[in-house]
Amino acid sequence: MRTLLMIILVAAAAWSGYWYVGSTGATRAFETWFEDRRAEGWVADYAELTTRGFPNRFDTTFTEIALADPETGLAWEAPFFQLFALSYRPNHIIAVWPNDQLLASPLQKYDITSDDLRASLVTRATPQLPLDRLTLTGQALTLAAEGEDQPTRIGTLTLGAERLAGADSGYRLGLRADGVAPALDWRVRIDPGGKLPETFEALQVDMAVTFDKPWDLSAIEDARPQPRRIDLRLAQATWGRLDLQAAGEVEVDAAGNPDGKIVIKARNWREILRLAVESGALPAGFADTLEDGLSLVSQMAGNPKTLDIPLTLRNGTVRLGPVPIGPAPVLRLR
Numbered sequence: 049m050r051t052l053l054m055i056i057l058v059a060a061a062a063w064s065g066y067w068y069v070g071s072t073g074a075t076r077a078f079e080t081w082f083e084d085r086r087a088e089g090w091v092a093d094y095a096e097l098t099t100r101g102f103p104n105r106f107d108t109t110f111t112e113i114a115l116a117d118p119e120t121g122l123a124w125e126a127p128f129f130q131l132f133a134l135s136y137r138p139n140h141i142i143a144v145w146p147n148d149q150l151l152a153s154p155l156q157k158y159d160i161t162s163d164d165l166r167a168s169l170v171t172r173a174t175p176q177l178p179l180d181r182l183t184l185t186g187q188a189l190t191l192a193a194e195g196e197d198q199p200t201r202i203g204t205l206t207l208g209a210e211r212l213a214g215a216d217s218g219y220r221l222g223l224r225a226d227g228v229a230p231a232l233d234w235r236v237r238i239d240p241g242g243k244l245p246e247t248f249e250a251l252q253v254d255m256a257v258t259f260d261k262p263w264d265l266s267a268i269e270d271a272r273p274q275p276r277r278i279d280l281r282l283a284q285a286t287w288g289r290l291d292l293q294a295a296g297e298v299e300v301d302a303a304g305n306p307d308g309k310i311v312i313k314a315r316n317w318r319e320i321l322r323l324a325v326e327s328g329a330l331p332a333g334f335a336d337t338l339e340d341g342l343s344l345v346s347q348m349a350g351n352p353k354t355l356d357i358p359l360t361l362r363n364g365t366v367r368l369g370p371v372p373i374g375p376a377p378v379l380r381l382r
Contacts, residue, residue: 072099074099074106074108074138075097075098075099075108078097078108078110079097082094084269085115085269089118090115090116090117090118091114091115091116091123092114092115092116093112093113093114094110094111094112094113094114095111095112096109096110096111096112097109097110101132101135103135104134104135104136105132105133105134105135106132106133106134106135106138107130107131107132107133108130108131108132109128109129109130110128110129110130111127111128112127112128113125113126113128113129116152119271120153120382121152121153121154121382122151122152122153122382123150123151123152123153124149124150124151124152125149125150126145126146126148126149126150127146127148127149128146129143129144129145129146130143130144131143131144132144139170139171139172139173139177140168140169140170141168141169141170141171142166142167142168142169143166143167143169144165144166145162145165145166147161147162147163148160148161153382156193156194157193157194158191158192158193158194159190159191159192159199160189160190160191160192161188161189161190161192162186162187162188162189162190163187163188164185164186164187164188165184165185165186165187165189166184166185166186167182167183167184167185168182168183168184169181169182170182171264176262176264176265176266177264177265178211178216178262178263178264179209179211179219179262179263179264180210180211181208181209181210181211182207182208182209182210183206183207183208184205184206184207184208185204185205185206185207186202186204186205186206187203187204187205188201188202188203189201189202189205190202191231193231196231196232196233197231197232197233198231198232198233199231200228200229200230200231200234201227201228201229202225202226202227202228202229203225203226203227203228204225204226204227205223205224205225206222206223206224206225207221207222207223208220208221208222208223209221209222209263212256215258216262217258217259217260217261217262217263217273218256218257218258218259219256219257219259219263220254220255220256221253221254221255221256221257222252222253222254222255223251223252223253224251224252225248225251225252226250226251227247228247228248228251229246229247229248230248238323239323239326240326241326243288243323244287244288244290244323245287245288248285248286248287249286249287249288250284250285250286251284251285251286252282252283252284253280253282253283253284254281254282254283255278255279255280255281255282255283256278256279256281257275257277257278257279258275258276258277258278259273259274259275259276260273260274260275260276261273272381272382273381274300274302274304274379274380274381275300275379275381276299276300277297277298277299277300278297278298278300278306278308278379279297280294280295280296280297280298280310281295282294282295283295289315289316289319290314290315290316290319290320290323291314291315291316292312292313292314292315292320293312293313294310294311294312294313295310295311296308296309296310296311296359297309298310298361300379303378303380304378304379304380305363305364305376305378305379306361306376306377306379307361307362308360308361309358309359309360309361310358310359310361311356311357311358311359312356312357312359313354313355313356313357314354314355314357315353315354316353317342317353317354317355321342342355342357359373361376362376364376
């Protein structure tokens, strides 16, 4: 019995030592990271940094945290931010955000509120902590842009990312948002007649993206990884009677210019055209001509209410067949 007690005491002392070393190391690593960012010209501040959770957790809490990257102009402020990890599995991290936070870019500031916003993050056990998989969930989110009359509201949000097998910088990404009510200013521009419901019925994306480098610590410290290939398996938005789906593949060059083909399936597409005219996005005369041409295409396909639109993206232009219809988006992450 005495021997067993001694073994238990030694094991407890060893584990306590391990937890102390681990928690102290975690705290010092975070302190060093903030010091390094300040040395690079960032705003990187917090009021207090603590690590607790003995004996089985490393629970780190920052209070009054503020980060701002001078190169991109992105900034974030929150009253607190928490990172939880099991002491015997420190590469599996739970991140918890507060109910209120501020996100700013050079273009706009957003006050973000939520009932619950957290993420589960698993990294590979290397110094740069490259992402292996991620799940982020949010409940009752609002995004209030500066000067907007009514914010964008999201009932539930789920974002998932998982590294593709055999790929260091390729990920499968999934997004689902339910109960999405766009900001009033945006709805009025798109639907000035108020014919559509306030809330989207469905909003989801499933795609595989290859980036120019893995998502790891350098994505925060240096520069965001940039997409080089996108395999869009499905993007869907359903808003009242309007339903849009998209799928396709594009390559993206170093300047962010996409090259490839996207097929858009539009149900009740005539109503989409009418909305485009009412919002001023399309001149009425051009919309009439376009409707005549698209009617012929949909009838040839056998369903006059559904339209498959193959769009080609090349040389900075989006084309419908041989006809250019507008500039292609530049796909670069700030």
